[in-house]
Amino acid sequence: MKTTAADPTAPLLLERNGAIATLRFNRPDALNAIDVPMANAVLAAVQTIAADPGVRAVVLCGNGRGFMAGGDLATLRADPVQGAIDILTPLNAALLLLAQMNAPVIAQVHGVAAGAGLSLLLMADYVIAAEGTRLNLAYINLGTSCDVGASWALPRTVGVRKALEIALLGEAFTADDALRLGLINRIVPAAELDSAATNLAQRLAAGPTVAYGAMKRLMRASMDRTLPEQLAAEKDAFVHCAGTEDFRAGVEAFHQRQSAQFVGR
Numbered sequence: 305m306k307t308t309a310a311d312p313t314a315p316l317l318l319e320r321n322g323a324i325a326t327l328r329f330n331r332p333d334a335l336n337a338i339d340v341p342m343a344n345a346v347l348a349a350v351q352t353i354a355a356d357p358g359v360r361a362v363v364l365c366g367n368g369r370g371f372m373a374g375g376d377l378a379t380l381r382a383d384p385v386q387g388a389i390d391i392l393t394p395l396n397a398a399l400l401l402l403a404q405m406n407a408p409v410i411a412q413v414h415g416v417a418a419g420a421g422l423s424l425l426l427m428a429d430y431v432i433a434a435e436g437t438r439l440n441l442a443y444i445n446l447g448t449s450c451d452v453g454a455s456w457a458l459p460r461t462v463g464v465r466k467a468l469e470i471a472l473l474g475e476a477f478t479a480d481d482a483l484r485l486g487l488i489n490r491i492v493p494a495a496e497l498d499s500a501a502t503n504l505a506q507r508l509a510a511g512p513t514v515a516y517g518a519m520k521r522l523m524r525a526s527m528d529r530t531l532p533e534q535l536a537a538e539k540d541a542f543v544h545c546a547g548t549e550d551f552r553a554g555v556e557a558f559h560q561r562q563s564a565q566f567v568g569r
Contacts, residue, residue, distance in 0.1 A: 316345035317367075318352065323360035323509040324502075325353040325407075332368025338420055339376035340390045347394035354401045360509040362402065363501055364428060365412040366421075374419020374442060375451075392451055395420070399427055399453055403524065406517025408508045412501035414494060418442045418476075423452035426461065429520060430504065431488040434497045437479040439487070444474040460527060461486055512550035518542075 317328040327349050329336035338346075353359045366372055379387040402409050411428035413421075419442040425431050441458075443450045450458075450471060459467040462485050470477075482488045492500045508516065518541035526534055545551050 314345060315339070315342035316349055318349040320359075323358060324363060324505045325356075325359045325361070326363040326365065329364075329366040329372055332366075334376065335370045335373035335416055336366040336368065336421070337373045337376040338391055338395065339379045340387070342376075343391045343394045343398075347398040350398040350401045353407070354405050359405075359407050360511075360513045361505040362405075362407050362409045363412055363505050364409065364424065365501070366414070368415075370415030370421075371411070371413040371417045371437075372419075372421030372424065373416055374421055388451075395452060399424075403427065403520070406513045406520075408516050408520070410501055410505055410508070412497060413437055413488070414497055419446075420452045423450060423454035423457070426457035426487065427453045430508075432490045432492060432497065432501050432504065433479045433482065433488045434494040435479060435491055436494065437482075437491075438476050439479070439482050440474065440476040441470050442474055444472060512545070512548070512554060514548050514550060515545045518545055 313330075315329075315331050317326075317330050319326040319328060327346065329338075329342065331337060331339070331342060336342075353362060375388075375391055379391065408429045409427075411425040411431045413425055413431060414434035414437055416438055417425055417433075418438075418440045422439050422441050441450060441454060443454075449455070454471075458470065461467075462470070466485065479488065479491050483491055490500070522534070522537060522541055525537065529537065
């Protein structure tokens with residue numbers, strides 16, 4: 305069953321296809337730049353899917369020519385300080401919810417991912433980009449520091465030295481560069497982007513959602529813990545997963561495969 309937002313002109317469209325929820329940025333005339341209504345809509349949509357245990361995979365994507373060109377400059381020119389507060393407060397709350405939920409988050413990126421657009425894809429769990437995508441952290445070109453989690457995610461992905469190069473120079477780079485640096489997971493032809501993201505979302509939605517959530521939290525917290533702390537967290541997560549139906553089914557399926565291989569020898 306597929307459902308979509310009732311208002312096709314809304315700045316964000318929340319679409320639902322079975323266990324997959326898609327958040328589609330919908331300001332194509334502004335390259336999906338985030339203004340206050342969009343930021344509030346993102347938080348409302350994420351709150352909705354975070355409260356729904358039926359959501360087992362989330363896709364972030366953009367309508368039009370690009371994924372996202374960053375923050376809305378018209379908003380920031382009109383009232384720089386309050387505009388930034390009004391955009392970042394709901395957006396940060398939404399990011400924390402996405403990071404905490406069990407469902408894996410896929411960024412489906414094309415055209416342009418700049419500023420907050422690049423920050424958002426850095427916070428996703430898996431990124432698929434179309435050939436020809438251009439990326440730029442861009443904040444320094446506006447005379448400001450980064451936001452939307454970039455200073456947390458970027459050095460964890462590429463190391464502090466390379467993160468500073470990307471942030472301080474503010475230069476554009478290609479999807480191939482991003483793949484080499486580990487900023488994205490996969491590049492596909494533009495015509496195949498939708499199907500590639502859908503196929504991945506379907507695969508993840510059919511998997512062990514609680515285990516996905518545990519793995520996400522363990523990986524993202526690992527650099528802030530000592531080894532004893534991480535070992536304890538891993539133990540707690542494994543014990544929790546061991547009580548789920550997904551684990552019981554996985555163990556049984558593995559046992560059956562092993563038995564079939566033994567019989568076939």
